[in-house]
Amino acid sequence: MPSLDRRATLAGLLALAACGPKIEPASSGLTLPARFSESQAPANWPDVGWWKGFGSPELDALMDKANTGNFDIAQAIARIRQADAQLRISGASLLPTISVGADNSRSRSSTAGRTFTQSSHSATASASYEVDFWGKNRSTAESARQSLRYAQFDAETVRLTQLATVANTYFEILEAEAELAVQRQNLEAARRILAVLRAQLAAGTATGLDVVQQETTVAQTDAQIPTLEQTAAQGRNTLAVLLGEAPENIVITGGSFDTLMVPHASPGLPSELIARRPDVWAAEAQLAASNADVAAARAALLPSVTLSAEAGWSAAALSALFTPAAGIWSLASSVTQTVFDGGALRGQVALSRAQAEELLYAYRSAIMTALKEVENAIIGLRQSEEQERRLRIAVDRAERAYAIAEAQLRGGTVTLTTVLQTQQTLFSARLSLVQARLTTLEAAVTLFRVLGGGWR
Numbered sequence: 001m002p003s004l005d006r007r008a009t010l011a012g013l014l015a016l017a018a019c020g021p022k023i024e025p026a027s028s029g030l031t032l033p034a035r036f037s038e039s040q041a042p043a044n045w046p047d048v049g050w051w052k053g054f055g056s057p058e059l060d061a062l063m064d065k066a067n068t069g070n071f072d073i074a075q076a077i078a079r080i081r082q083a084d085a086q087l088r089i090s091g092a093s094l095l096p097t098i099s100v101g102a103d104n105s106r107s108r109s110s111t112a113g114r115t116f117t118q119s120s121h122s123a124t125a126s127a128s129y130e131v132d133f134w135g136k137n138r139s140t141a142e143s144a145r146q147s148l149r150y151a152q153f154d155a156e157t158v159r160l161t162q163l164a165t166v167a168n169t170y171f172e173i174l175e176a177e178a179e180l181a182v183q184r185q186n187l188e189a190a191r192r193i194l195a196v197l198r199a200q201l202a203a204g205t206a207t208g209l210d211v212v213q214q215e216t217t218v219a220q221t222d223a224q225i226p227t228l229e230q231t232a233a234q235g236r237n238t239l240a241v242l243l244g245e246a247p248e249n250i251v252i253t254g255g256s257f258d259t260l261m262v263p264h265a266s267p268g269l270p271s272e273l274i275a276r277r278p279d280v281w282a283a284e285a286q287l288a289a290s291n292a293d294v295a296a297a298r299a300a301l302l303p304s305v306t307l308s309a310e311a312g313w314s315a316a317a318l319s320a321l322f323t324p325a326a327g328i329w330s331l332a333s334s335v336t337q338t339v340f341d342g343g344a345l346r347g348q349v350a351l352s353r354a355q356a357e358e359l360l361y362a363y364r365s366a367i368m369t370a371l372k373e374v375e376n377a378i379i380g381l382r383q384s385e386e387q388e389r390r391l392r393i394a395v396d397r398a399e400r401a402y403a404i405a406e407a408q409l410r411g412g413t414v415t416l417t418t419v420l421q422t423q424q425t426l427f428s429a430r431l432s433l434v435q436a437r438l439t440t441l442e443a444a445v446t447l448f449r450v451l452g453g454g455w456r
Helices: 003-018 050-054 057-069 071-094 136-203 208-242 270-274 278-299 344-411 416-450
Strands: 097-111 114-131 304-315 327-336
Touching (some): 050 057, 050 136, 136 278, 136 416
Antiparallel strands (some): 097 114
C-alpha cells in the first residue's frame, strides 16, 4: 500500500472513531473513582506526537516510518476494510433484491409427418423483499456496524502499542551502546590498575597473586563487551522489522543516552481516561455487537415474511414482445415459521446471551485494567526517576573514591583489597545507572501509552 494511502486511512479511522458516542461509565455497571490516588498534578494529557517530548529527531523519523511501514498496523487497517465490507453485506438484507432477465427460445417438433416450429421470447424484472417485522435484519446490520467500530478502535490500539514498542526498542539500542561505552571505560580503568600492579611486581612491592587477580578482573570486564555488541545489533534488527524494513536498510546513529529528555504527562479524571483509551472503546463495541446478535437470534424464532413481484413481457414473436397484450405480472407473499429444528434456534439465543455476558465482563475488565495501568505507570515513572537520581549520586561518590584509591595505590599507601573493592563498586554503579536510565525512559513511554497516547 502506498505511504500516502496508509496515512489517509489512518487519518480516516481516527476521524471515524472520534465521531462515536461518548462512553457513559454507567453502561458498564461500574462505579469509577473520583480521581487517581497516585496523581495530584493537574491533567496533562499526551499530545498526538507524544514521542517528540524525548527530544530525539532520530526517534521522530523512526516513528514516521513505523506509521507507514509497520506490518501489524497494516493488518489492522485491512481488518477495518473487511469489517466495512461485511457491514455493506449485512445492510443489503434491509433492501429489496431486484433482478432482470431475458429469454429467447426456439423449438421444433414433428407429429404425424408434420413439422412444427415454436418460438418464445420474454423479458422480466423481479423483486423480493423480506419484511423485517421483528428487527432481525436490522440487528444483524447493527452487529456489523459495531464490529466495524471495534476494528477501528482495535487498529488504533495496535498503532499505539507498536509505536510504544518502537520507542522502547530504540531506547534499548541506545542503552546497550551506553553500557558498551561504560564497559570499555571500566576496562580502561582496570588495565591502568593492572599496569600499576605489574610495575610494583617488578619493583618487589606487589605479589604475583595481586597481578593475577587484576588480570582476571580485566578479562571478565573484557568478556562482557561481545554480549553488549550482540544486544545492540539484535536490537537494530528488531527495530527494522517494526518499521517494515530489512535489517540491512536500518542505520541507527544513536547519540548520548543522557541527552534524551524525559517528558511527563498526568491524567485527569478516571472518566476522562476511559474516553481516551481505544482498547476500552473496542471492548465496548464488541459488547454492543454481541447485544445486537442476541436481538437477531431472538428474532429468528419468529416467522419471516417475504414479498415478491415479477413483471415483464412474453410473446411468441419478437416483434410483439413489448406490446400491451404481451404483458405479464405476478405478486406473491410467503410466511415461513420453523416448527421443529431440534432446539437449534433457541440454542443460538442461549449462546448469544452467554457470549454477551462474557463480553460485558471483558468490558468491565478493560476499564479496571486501564485504571490499574495508569496508577502503576505513575508510580513506575516517579520511582524510576528517583532511583536514577540516587544512582547518579552513587556514581559520583564511587568515581571520587576510585580516583583516590588509584592515586594511593600508585603511592603505595593503600592495600590492593581496598582498590579492588572501590573498583568493583564503581563498575557496578556505572552499569546500574545506565540501566536505570533505560527504566526511566521506558516508564515514560508506558505512561504515555496507558494514557491513550494522543488519541481522542
